[in-house]
Amino acid sequence: MGMGRGGKFLTEEEKQNRPKVTKKLLIRIFSYLRPYSTQLIVVLLCIIASSALNMAPAILTGRIIDDGLIGRDFGKLVFYIVMTLLVYAGANFIGVLQSYLNTWIAQHITYDMRNQMYRHLQSMSQRFFTSNNQGDIITRMTSDIDGVQQVIANTFSSILSNAITLVIALIAMLQKNWIMTLVSIVIVPLFTIPTRIAGKTRWELTRESQECSDEINGILNETLSVSGQTLVKLFSKEDYEYARYESANARMVKLNIKERMAGRWFFVILSTITSVGPMLLYLAGGILMIRYGADLTVGDITVLVALLGKLYGPVNQLLNIQVDWIRSMAMFTRIFEYFDMPVEVKNPVYPLVKKQARGDVEFLHVDFSYEPSRQILKDVTFRLRSGRSIAIVGPSGSGKSTIINLIPRLYDVTGGKVLFDGVDVRDLDLNFLRSSIGVVTQETYLFNGTIRENLLYVKPEATEEDLVTACKKANIYDFIKNQPEGFDAMVGNRGLKLSGGEKQRISIARVLLRDPALLIFDEATSALDSISESKIQEAINPLVKSCTSILIAHRLSTILAADEILVVKDGRIVERGVHEELVNKGGVYTELYETQFGVMHETDEKA
Numbered sequence: 001m002g003m004g005r006g007g008k009f010l011t012e013e014e015k016q017n018r019p020k021v022t023k024k025l026l027i028r029i030f031s032y033l034r035p036y037s038t039q040l041i042v043v044l045l046c047i048i049a050s051s052a053l054n055m056a057p058a059i060l061t062g063r064i065i066d067d068g069l070i071g072r073d074f075g076k077l078v079f080y081i082v083m084t085l086l087v088y089a090g091a092n093f094i095g096v097l098q099s100y101l102n103t104w105i106a107q108h109i110t111y112d113m114r115n116q117m118y119r120h121l122q123s124m125s126q127r128f129f130t131s132n133n134q135g136d137i138i139t140r141m142t143s144d145i146d147g148v149q150q151v152i153a154n155t156f157s158s159i160l161s162n163a164i165t166l167v168i169a170l171i172a173m174l175q176k177n178w179i180m181t182l183v184s185i186v187i188v189p190l191f192t193i194p195t196r197i198a199g200k201t202r203w204e205l206t207r208e209s210q211e212c213s214d215e216i217n218g219i220l221n222e223t224l225s226v227s228g229q230t231l232v233k234l235f236s237k238e239d240y241e242y243a244r245y246e247s248a249n250a251r252m253v254k255l256n257i258k259e260r261m262a263g264r265w266f267f268v269i270l271s272t273i274t275s276v277g278p279m280l281l282y283l284a285g286g287i288l289m290i291r292y293g294a295d296l297t298v299g300d301i302t303v304l305v306a307l308l309g310k311l312y313g314p315v316n317q318l319l320n321i322q323v324d325w326i327r328s329m330a331m332f333t334r335i336f337e338y339f340d341m342p343v344e345v346k347n348p349v350y351p352l353v354k355k356q357a358r359g360d361v362e363f364l365h366v367d368f369s370y371e372p373s374r375q376i377l378k379d380v381t382f383r384l385r386s387g388r389s390i391a392i393v394g395p396s397g398s399g400k401s402t403i404i405n406l407i408p409r410l411y412d413v414t415g416g417k418v419l420f421d422g423v424d425v426r427d428l429d430l431n432f433l434r435s436s437i438g439v440v441t442q443e444t445y446l447f448n449g450t451i452r453e454n455l456l457y458v459k460p461e462a463t464e465e466d467l468v469t470a471c472k473k474a475n476i477y478d479f480i481k482n483q484p485e486g487f488d489a490m491v492g493n494r495g496l497k498l499s500g501g502e503k504q505r506i507s508i509a510r511v512l513l514r515d516p517a518l519l520i521f522d523e524a525t526s527a528l529d530s531i532s533e534s535k536i537q538e539a540i541n542p543l544v545k546s547c548t549s550i551l552i553a554h555r556l557s558t559i560l561a562a563d564e565i566l567v568v569k570d571g572r573i574v575e576r577g578v579h580e581e582l583v584n585k586g587g588v589y590t591e592l593y594e595t596q597f598g599v600m601h602e603t604d605e606k607a
Ligand code: ATP
Pocket: 127, 130, 370, 371, 376, 394, 395, 396, 397, 398, 399, 400, 401, 402, 403
């Protein structure tokens, strides 16, 4: 039943970050259980019934001995034996029902939680995904929610059934003899405490050897991979890496031996004490019976010893559950932390939908920062009229991508306004806004499937003719036609079977398929070979001339195709105009032209 990083003891880190269990948190957790309250009541009844039935055989043993064996009554003997067997069968049957219901409830609750989490994560802004570690997001979605399932299926019912078993066992004992009950209560800690101490030592060793094995795996992963080996070889680090591996390996051997031996001690201690407990009880019973003539039968003492066995389990488990409990509360807290993150980019309360978008964009004194401490865009103002095109140029990191991210509301401005067709983008229906804009990003993302599937993802109802038209415009149709499978050719994982240029042209086709009112291109900075390059240019340049478009340009031919050039530096628009005006101005554009586009220009000409 180990949860998370397992073990029945808390790590230092877990102790320090112990979550505050407030009434609010508990109420919130129980709100997930509420829809299943009927099933929960049945589970509760099952737990009570099976705990009671589990206790019965111990009590019936007393009757078998006193009435059947000592009383020499064969009829009673058989009756009690059959009863005991029936009770066992009944308890087991109820146990199965209980675990089925438990699993069912746990699965359904986590089903609800997973869906809710997935929806919530999808509504999170770009900022959330850029500032959170992807692994962390996936962990919360998977392990943490799986942990919740464990808690509901195991921890909650384990607390209940152990507590009930404990109470019933104590009541049954008290009915036999209160002195013996007291003796039992004194004996139980004798047992549970050493078990816990031995367990803790062992757990610490396991954890240490786990760390050591992680370290060894790390070394292997780093040094036995292709790139790792290249590094090791080029810098002659073989001996150093060997020494590192050898010392971790030696530590592992020592730890493994220690752990094995701790395991031995653990069992020696456990089995000795397990046998001491009942002996003490027999002794106490004997003293009461023989010395003080107490009203106790042999059967009673047997029953008490059997019940003593029933006490250890629950006490031990309840002591362990504290750890599970703290871990589960931490898990719930982590999950709720995600649920509580505000949705930054929200659909407006009264979203505006227009019949037809024109693609007109206007920035009015826009300020923007990703983090409050550092302003990225300052007072950006420009207008892109429907049917025209703008090229944004500027040094790396000047804020070009940031400007275009604001149009489909991947982020919201921190000052000023972005208007789309004359309306503040924050007042428009998000779906309408985003479906009116087609964005071709630098990093093209294709999923593993056929070209057709990738294209249809954005417009499932597109006809073959639509596909052909879009691909022709994107200058990729000839390539597809030449594939033996045509549109049904596989693109490979993340589009790996295609060249960078092909991928980019397919993603242009994908955008064109939606026939957006505004086209946004983020031209790739990475150099492609000149043939791929010119094919993309052939696709983009006519589009820039014919569609409302805004593009981040790195190549002269694209820049020349646009109607206006905006030069961005340090988040401000520092120059604007057409190429001829800007190139001889001696400003940022001239510099860019001489260093970047100039070179590109030459390659353009060569191509
Ligand atoms: P490039 O031409 O290299 O793509 P760019 O002009 O498009 O650069 P942006 O990507 O807009 O530049 O980045 C502008 C600034 O904002 C950079 O300094 C960058 O470090 C910062 N920045 C970009 N994205 C984020 C983010 N998600 N969180 C914080 N800062 C960011």
